[in-house]
Every structure is written in structure tokens, then in C-alpha cells.
Amino acid sequence: MHKIPTTVDLxxxxxxxxxxxSGVKRAQNFNxxxxxxxxxxxxxxxxxxxxxxxxxxxxLDNSSSYSRLKASEILDVSNIPSARPTIYTQRxxxxxxxxxxxxxxxxxxxxxxxxxxxxxxxxxxxxxNSIYPWQSSCLLGRGLLSGEKNLVYTAPTxxxxxxxADVLMLKRVLENKKAILVLPYVAxxxxxxxxxxxxxxxxxxxxxxxxxSPNNIRQFHCSTAHQLIRVVGFFGGSKARESWxxxxxxxxxxxxxxxxxxxAIEDCSINDLGIVVMDELHMIxxxxxxxxxxxxxxxxxxxxxxxxLVGMSATLSNTEMLAQWLEAKFFQSAYKxxxxxxxxxxxxxxxxxxxxSAFLKTASKLQATQKEAxxxxxxxxxxxxxxxxxxxxxxxxxALTMETVKAGYAVLVFCGSRGACQTTADLISEAMPQAxxxxxxxxxxxxxxxxxxxxxxxxxxxxxxRTIIRGVAxxxxxxxxxxxxxxxxxxxxxxxxxxxxxxSLAAGINLPARRVILQGARMGRDFVAPxxxxxxxxxxxRKGKDEVGESYVCCQKEDIEEVGQLLEADLPAVESCLxxxxxxxxxxxxxxxxxxxxTHPSAVQDYIRRTLLYHTLDYEALDLMVKTTVDDLxxxxxxxxxxxxxxRATQLGQAIVASSLTPEDGMFVHTEFQKAxxxxxxxxxxxxxxxxxxxxxxxLGDIKWQIFRKExxxxxxxxxxxxxxxxxxxxxxxxxxxxxxxxxxxTPQEKDTARIYRxxxxxxxxxxxxxxxxxxxxxxxYDTPRGFVQNLAQTCEGFAAGMIKFxxxxxxGMLRSVLEHMCDRLKAGAKADLLxxxxxxxxxxxxxxxxxxxxxxxIRTIAAAESKDLVPILLLAQPKKSKINGDEEAKYHxxxxxxxxxxxxxxNRLWEREQQxxxxxxx
Numbered sequence: 001m002h003k004i005p006t007t008v009d010l011x012x013x014x015x016x017x018x019x020x021x022s023g024v025k026r027a028q029n030f031n032x033x034x035x036x037x038x039x040x041x042x043x044x045x046x047x048x049x050x051x052x053x054x055x056x057x058x059x060l061d062n063s064s065s066y067s068r069l070k071a072s073e074i075l076d077v078s079n080i081p082s083a084r085p086t087i088y089t090q091r092x093x094x095x096x097x098x099x100x101x102x103x104x105x106x107x108x109x110x111x112x113x114x115x116x117x118x119x120x121x122x123x124x125x126x127x128x129n130s131i132y133p134w135q136s137s138c139l140l141g142r143g144l145l146s147g148e149k150n151l152v153y154t155a156p157t158x159x160x161x162x163x164x165a166d167v168l169m170l171k172r173v174l175e176n177k178k179a180i181l182v183l184p185y186v187a188x189x190x191x192x193x194x195x196x197x198x199x200x201x202x203x204x205x206x207x208x209x210x211x212x213s214p215n216n217i218r219q220f221h222c223s224t225a226h227q228l229i230r231v232v233g234f235f236g237g238s239k240a241r242e243s244w245x246x247x248x249x250x251x252x253x254x255x256x257x258x259x260x261x262x263x264a265i266e267d268c269s270i271n272d273l274g275i276v277v278m279d280e281l282h283m284i285x286x287x288x289x290x291x292x293x294x295x296x297x298x299x300x301x302x303x304x305x306x307x308x309l310v311g312m313s314a315t316l317s318n319t320e321m322l323a324q325w326l327e328a329k330f331f332q333s334a335y336k337x338x339x340x341x342x343x344x345x346x347x348x349x350x351x352x353x354x355x356x357s358a359f360l361k362t363a364s365k366l367q368a369t370q371k372e373a374x375x376x377x378x379x380x381x382x383x384x385x386x387x388x389x390x391x392x393x394x395x396x397x398x399a400l401t402m403e404t405v406k407a408g409y410a411v412l413v414f415c416g417s418r419g420a421c422q423t424t425a426d427l428i429s430e431a432m433p434q435a436x437x438x439x440x441x442x443x444x445x446x447x448x449x450x451x452x453x454x455x456x457x458x459x460x461x462x463x464x465x466r467t468i469i470r471g472v473a474x475x476x477x478x479x480x481x482x483x484x485x486x487x488x489x490x491x492x493x494x495x496x497x498x499x500x501x502x503x504s505l506a507a508g509i510n511l512p513a514r515r516v517i518l519q520g521a522r523m524g525r526d527f528v529a530p531x532x533x534x535x536x537x538x539x540x541x542r543k544g545k546d547e548v549g550e551s552y553v554c555c556q557k558e559d560i561e562e563v564g565q566l567l568e569a570d571l572p573a574v575e576s577c578l579x580x581x582x583x584x585x586x587x588x589x590x591x592x593x594x595x596x597x598x599t600h601p602s603a604v605q606d607y608i609r610r611t612l613l614y615h616t617l618d619y620e621a622l623d624l625m626v627k628t629t630v631d632d633l634x635x636x637x638x639x640x641x642x643x644x645x646x647x648r649a650t651q652l653g654q655a656i657v658a659s660s661l662t663p664e665d666g667m668f669v670h671t672e673f674q675k676a677x678x679x680x681x682x683x684x685x686x687x688x689x690x691x692x693x694x695x696x697x698x699x700l701g702d703i704k705w706q707i708f709r710k711e712x713x714x715x716x717x718x719x720x721x722x723x724x725x726x727x728x729x730x731x732x733x734x735x736x737x738x739x740x741x742x743x744x745x746x747t748p749q750e751k752d753t754a755r756i757y758r759x760x761x762x763x764x765x766x767x768x769x770x771x772x773x774x775x776x777x778x779x780x781x782y783d784t785p786r787g788f789v790q791n792l793a794q795t796c797e798g799f800a801a802g803m804i805k806f807x808x809x810x811x812x813g814m815l816r817s818v819l820e821h822m823c824d825r826l827k828a829g830a831k832a833d834l835l836x837x838x839x840x841x842x843x844x845x846x847x848x849x850x851x852x853x854x855x856x857x858x859i860r861t862i863a864a865a866e867s868k869d870l871v872p873i874l875l876l877a878q879p880k881k882s883k884i885n886g887d888e889e890a891k892y893h894x895x896x897x898x899x900x901x902x903x904x905x906x907x908n909r910l911w912e913r914e915q916q917x918x919x920x921x922x923x
Contacts, residue, residue, distance in 0.1 A: 069430040071402035134333040150309040150328030154316040157538025177274025182257040200229040236798035281311035291577030291584040315531035317571040338541035340549040349377035409514030416522040425474040425500040429467035445495040451891040458776040459879035471497040478785030516540040576613035594649040594657040655809035659802035684718030689763040692800035705737035847877040863907040870900035
């Protein structure tokens with residue numbers, strides 16, 4: 001058998017000229033003792049400690065001759081022998097996890113879980129051969145596997161929370177029930193979709209009602225495709241066409257999940273729903289989106305049909321109360337499968353802190369004026385000779401990053417802003433070895449990544465072009481979805497060694513990080529919440545990716561004590577958002593009355609008793625609040641009081657619920673539509689674009705008033721009439737552009753006015769998107785990140801779909817038709833003549849127009865083409881690219897060739913489908 005050489009074996013083959021080391025501490029890694037110019041120093045891979053479950057980590061040399069910047073050295077300065085834990089001491093101190101050989105119930109094959117053999121095999125193929133003891137104890141809680149009991153549980157980040165929910169969810173689906181998995185972000189929905197589709201591959205549902213006994217589940221085998229488990233994603237901008245009846249597992253954002261439950265209650269298909277899993281349950285007190293989870297869960301608790309509810313989070317402090325609300329068992333685990341060491345970095349010194357209280361104590365001492373109070377650091381970072389690294393925080397980040405990369409591991413750096421991400425990524429890349437010292441496979445993979453990014457419609461970012469070849473990239477909301485996906489995948493595969501990200505990356509995407517480095521604890525100007533800070537630090541040492549993890553918080557002098565207090569702070573208790581000041585109660589009551597879940601005053605009171613709010617508020621105050629809210633709904637004419645004393649939703653109330661709006665937003669939209677119906681401008685496009693611009697567009701970026709003024713000046717007569725009908729005043733825009741002030745938003749009237757101006761400014765970007773102007777061009781024109789432009793388009797698709805439902809419920813058929821047509825144009829990013837071509841993947845916006853101008857004007861002509869004919873067309877459609885050498889040019893053409901083949905294949909399928917439909921019509 002071939003033996004993989006260890007690091008020690010490789011070193012024994014070398015000859016050294018070693019100076020006396022009397023009184024000098026041992027270097028932490030072997031790179032520090034390799035001869036400076038030794039040939040083997042360049043690349044060292046396939047060492048025993050660099051292979052974890054097939055994940056190879058190539059080691060890089062520590063030569064600085066190939067880099068513009070030289071990372072500062074980190075020296076041991078403490079005289080305490082055990083002060084600086086090594087990888088080996090960490091492993092020794094960490095309690096080993098029992099395996100299935102020690103405890104048979106840690107194997108999913110065990111009969112107590114009663115899972116199909118194929119499902120167990122699928123889990124094993126994904127690296128799950130056994131489960132943790134806490135997962136087993138949790139799953140085997142009475143009534144959980146059978147679906148009789150609900151569950152609320154918490155475990156640290158990376159502790160295996162998702163697997164418990166996956167098993168419970170699949171148990172219900174195998175019994176021919178439907179499942180809804182609720183996740184807060186689109187990126188998490190997309191990641192979970194891929195995972196679940198791999199998990200259920202080849203698995204059948206149960207069909208025969210008499211076979212619902214769990215003992216028969218293991219007898220399943222794969223047969224026809226329509227019997228297989230179908231996993232579908234529902235999120236803003238999703239291309240999924242499946243309806244609720246076509247789905248077994250619906251992976252949804254919070255808004256889509258609530259809408260699905262409303263639909264199931266209205267059409268009486270709620271009996272098919274077997275389980276709802278709510279991930280990141282702590283977000284339930286987010287009054288922007290998360291409170292919809294409380295609405296959804298309360299509705300499910302209020303119906304007679306039993307639906308298992310499962311809630312989980314890494315950051316819950318009042319698990320017991322949440323379990324009481326959901327009538328659930330609760331389970332708490334503090335188990336961390338990978339040991340994590342915590343460190344504070346301040347003024348080029350590194351302090352080991354085992355707990356948050358130790359962190360606070362160290363931070364307080366460092367702020368003290370007495371000299372004797374200052375603690376002794378365990379390691380020190382040498383000062384840098386480079387001007388870019390003169391400040392302690394950048395110097396520490398680069399030094400800690402390079403130390404980890406040289407050892408062959410990955411690093412995740414968190415920064416407080418998008419600009420800081422890009423600047424820090426650029427700085428780290430300057431210290432990384434140049435491309436020529438990287439092994440060929442790794443270098444080729446990085447070139448592949450650059451080619452993939454270059455072939456996207458937005459082209460290649462100039463900062464990424466510099467940093468990726470050295471194994472560094474940044475990741476934030478300013479990038480498009482495709483860019484973020486490619487970067488995350490390359491990092492996960494070990495192609496990239498360093499990702500510099502905003503804290504949004506910490507929300508659950510599973511990326512390997514041997515070491516996590518925090519550039520302070522701010523998000524913008526404000527400190528992050530305690531829960532987010534824990535999630536960021538918890539990214540270190542993910543199971544199956546790294547043996548141990550390290551978290552370093554790099555602080556400036558003015559922040560150090562606040563960061564210490566933040567780490568020591570208790571997690572805030574999760575509270576209900578259904579209070580009047582947080583506006584959730586009004587939507588909650590309108591929804592249950594509209595779907596006729598509670599129409600009598602006593603039924604409304606019963607519904608309220610099922611809410612989380614009922615467990616936290618005085619009953620008399622709650623009763624008064626409900627009466628006040630009902631009166632408000634009656635006054636707003638969203639509901640009516642019938643002669644028999646029951647409530648009924650009005651046409652407007654039904655339209656608001658159908659379009660997934662809050663009552664406040666729905667009333668605003670209704671007012672805007674009423675103005676449009678009196679005078680709708682049909683000899684131009686601006687009025688339509690304004691109408692389906694989201695009402696909640698504060699997160700889409702601030703208004704650039706000078707750009708706004710310029711766009712108004714370029715409007716034609718039709719556009720100026722839209723300004724007048726929409727109450728947008730050019731004089732006000734001009735004053736704002738000259739003053740440089742921001743919109744006042746103190747009173748309700750000021751908030752409505754600000755909303756109108758924000759919507760109209762965003763409508764200009766939508767107009768450009770629908771007129772075939774590429775995203776990157778729009779981003780430059782409006783001085784906004786390209787990711788924001790893409791997010792605007794995706795958000796508008798979802799909002800436009802809601803507006804179409806709104807018009808449908810209100811009986812405004814003509815307006816509905818106009819909005820439907822413009823929604824199709826928005827999805828295509830093109831004018832009406834290109835809508836047919838835009839059905840083909842990759843043929844959107846400017847690309848579709850280039851195809852049209854070069855003779856490919858129909859699906860049939862593209863289906864009949866050869867890939868070599870389409871590559872020149874795709875080249876014409878690409879944004880202006882930087883100069884690249886021959887190899888990179890060849891790879892770039894290969895990517896376009898692959899894209900051309902995908903386009904032709906998709907065109908053929910679309911053409912065949914159209915021919916089939918024509919044939920069916922003739923018959």
C-alpha cells in the first residue's frame with residue numbers, strides 16, 4: 001500500500017544549516033524551519049495533516065520575493081509553555097465524538113429511525129456516515145419521528161442543526177405529506193435546494209394509504225419518475241413554474257412560505273401539509289420580514305389539521321418560552337464538533353481568551369491607565385516596513401492570513417462594509433505568492449474561475465481580476481448572484497484560499513474556514529448584534545472541513561471595550577412583532593379574516609391566544625389592542641362587519657392579502673392605482689415601470705439627486721406627464737440636488753413622499769433594464785453596485801407578480817394585462833420583439849438583441865445553428881474585456897463554446913415543445 005508521506009518524512013530527506021536555538025521557542029509551523037531558498041519550500045502538499053475527508057490543502061512557500069508586500073512575522077513572546085495551544089494540543093483537549101461502533105444509534109441505518117436504505121446511502125455519499133449523540137437524543141424524543149410532537153431546538157453554528165430537521169422533514173414526506181422549509185435568504189434557499197435534491201435522489205414517496213405504516217417505508221424502491229420526491233424552490237426572482245400541488249418539499253423564503261400557507265388554507269389543501277421547518281427562528285422578532293413566521297406558525301396552530309412545526313437557531317436565549325408557544329418539545333445543545341480557540345488582537349499583540357468574560361476582562365485591562373494592569377500577550381506581530389501596513393489592524397489581518405495560508409488552510413475575513421472588503425482583499429493579495437509559485441492544478445483552476453467570471457454578462461471585476469489569480473476574492477451584496485456563487489464554490493473547493501466578506505456571509509452559507517478574522521465588529525458605523533457576532537465567529541472550524549478552528553477579533557483602541565461588552569452580552573430574548581408599534585398585528589388579523597380562518601370575534605380571540613404575543617403581554621392590554629386593530633381595519637374598509645356579527649374581508653382587503661402586502665403598503669398601492677386609473681399614461685413606458693417598482697425600496701440604495709435631476713431633464717413629454725400624475729416635482733429634485741441633503745422621513749406624510757421619490761428613481765433603472773441596457777452599464781450610470789441593480793430586478797419581478805394579483809382581485813383587467821406584459825419584459829430584460837428569444841437561457845437583454853441583429857431572430861434559427869456559429873455572437877455581446885494572454889483567451893473561448901452548446905440545446909427543447917403544442921392544437 002502506498003504510504004502518504006508525512007511532513008516529518010519530507011523534512012528528514014532535507015539537509016539543513018541550522019543556527020543555535022538555545023533559549024529560542026520552537027516555531028509554530030514547519031515553514032519557519034525550512035531553508036530559505038530550498039527548492040521544496042515552494043510547494044509542499046499531500047501531507048497527512050492536510051487531508052481531511054479528501055479535502056487537500058496545498059501548502060505555499062513563505063518567500064516574500066514574489067510579493068509586493070511582505071507579511072509581518074508573528075512571534076511567541078509568552079514564557080508560559082502552554083500559553084499558545086497548537087493544533088495537536090487542541091485535538092488532545094477536545095473530547096472525541098463517539099462513533100456508530102460505540103453507539104449503534106449514531107448510525108442512520110438503525111431501525112429506530114426507520115429510514116429507507118437508499119436515503120441512508122445518499123446521506124453516506126454526502127459524507128454523513130453517523131450522527132452526533134445530541135442529534136440522536138433529539139430525534140428519539142417521544143413523538144418527534146412520528147410527527148406527533150413539535151420541536152424547538154438550538155445548537156451552536158456548525159453543530160449539525162440542519163440534519164435533525166432534514167430527517168424529520170423526510171419522514172413526513174415519505175408518508176406522502178408535503179413539507180415547507182423556511183429560510184431567511186435567497187442564497188440559503190438555493191444552497192439548500194442543491195443539498196436536498198442530492199439527499200432525495202432516487203427516493204420514492206409512499207402512495208398506497210394502507211401502507212402508511214412506518215414498517216413499510218424501508219421496502220421502497222425507485223420506479224417511475226412521477227413517484228419521486230420533488231424539491232422546488234420558491235423565492236423572489238425564481239423561475240419555478242410548479243404549483244403547490246406539484247411539490248413535495250417547498251424550500252422557501254419567509255414571504256413565499258407565508259403565501260403558500262395562505263393558499264393552502266384558502267383552497268382547503270392544508271391537510272396535505274405534514275411539516276413546516278423554520279430555520280433561523282430567532283429572526284421571528286424582525287419586524288421587516290421575520291414576523292411573518294409568527295403569522296404562519298400561529299395559523300397552523302389554529303387549524304384542526306395536525307402539522308408538525310420545527311424551529312431551530314444557533315442564537316436563541318428563550319427556547320423554553322418559544323417551545324411553550326409552539327406546543328413543542330425543546331432541546332438545547334452546546335456541542336461543538338470542532339474546537340475553536342478565541343483570540344483578541346490589539347495594537348499588534350495577540351491575547352488568548354477562552355471565554356467572552358475573559359475577552360471583556362482582557363479588553364478592560366488594555367483600556368486601563370495603570371501600567372501594571374496590562375495583560376501579557378502570548379504572541380506579538382512585528383511592525384511592518386510597508387506604509388500600507390503601518391496601522392495595527394491591517395498589519396494583523398495580513399499577518400494572520402498569511403500565516404494560515406502558508407500552513408495550507410483557508411481564511412475567512414469579515415469587514416464592516418463593501419468598500420473595506422475590496423480594499424482588504426486587494427491588500428492581502430499583494431502579500432500572497434504570485435501565480436508562478438502556485439502548483440499547476442491550482443493555477444489552472446483559478447484561471448478557469450477568471451474565465452467563468454469573464455464570460456458573465458457583467459464581465460470581470462477589475463479588483464477580482466487582480467486578486468483571484470493569487471487565491472483571494474471578496475464576497476458581498478454588490479456582486480451579482482452568479483459572481484457570488486462562482487466565488488463561494490471555488491473557495492469551498494480550495495481554489496481560493498481567502499475570502500473577504502461582509503457579515504451577511506455569516507448567515508448560514510457553509511464555507512470552510514480554518515481561521516476567521518474579524519476587522520472589528522461593526523457593520524457600517526454601527527456595531528453588529530450579539531447574535532450576528534456569534535455567527536461570524538462560528539464560521540471557524542466547520543466539521544469535515546477543518547480539524548480545529550480559530551477566531552481572531554482585531555480591534556482598534558476606540559472599539560475594544562465595546563467589542564468586549566458585545567461578546568459578553570447575553571443574546572436578546574426573541575419577542576413578538578405583533579405589537580401596534582411594530583405593526584404586525586394589523587396584517588395578522590387581516591390575513592386570518594381573509595382566509596376565513598377566524599371570522600367571528602370569539603374565533604379572532606382564540607387565534608390571538610395562539611400567538612407568541614399572548615405569552616408575553618398582559619391579557620387585558622392584548623384584548624384592548626385587538627379591539628383597536630379590528631376597529632382600524634373596519635375604518636380603513638379592509639373588512640366589514642356582517643349582520644350575523646362575523647367579519648368579512650372587502651375586495652380591497654382580499655387584494656392586499658393576495659398580493660402579500662402589509663395593510664399599510666396595500667393602502668398606499670391602492671391610492672397610487674386610483675391615481676393611475678384616473679389618468680394612466682399609455683403613450684410611454686414610465687408610468688408602468690413606476691407602478692411595479694416595489695413600495696419598500698429603502699434597501700435598494702439612496703437616491704443620487706444629481707443623477708435623478710439629469711434623468712428628469714432627459715424625459716420626453718410623456719414622461720413629464722407621469723411626473724405630474726405621480727406627484728414628483730422637478731423643482732424639489734433640483735433643490736435636493738443642490739443642497740446635498742437627504743429626504744426627511746419623520747411624519748407619515750414625509751414617509752409617503754419619500755417613498756414616491758424613491759420608487760420613481762428606481763423606475764428609471766427598471767426602464768433601462770427593460771430596454772436592453774446591461775446591468776454593469778446601469779450600475780455605472782446610477783453609481784450603484786451591479787448586485788443592487790440585479791436585486792432590484794429580481795425584487796421587482798416578485799412585486800410585479802403581486803401587483804398582477806392585486807389588479808386581478810380588484811377587477812382591473814386592462815391594467816393587469818399591461819403589467820403582465822411589462823413583467824415579461826422585465827424578466828427578459830428586453831423589448832417586446834425579443835420576448836420569444838429571451839426564453840432561451842443566457843439569451844437575455846443585450847445578448848438577445850445581438851442575436852437578433854445577426855440574423856438569429858427565432859428559437860428555430862438558433863436551434864438549427866452550430867455552436868461555432870454562436871461563439872462570435874456571444875463575443876459581440878460581452879462587455880469590453882481587459883487584455884488577456886493566449887491561454888486565458890483560449891479558456892475564455894471554451895467557456896463561450898460551452899455556453900453556445902447550452903443555448904442550442906435549450907433552443908431545441910423549446911422548439912420541440914412548441915411543435916408538440918401546435919400538434920395538440922391541430923388534433
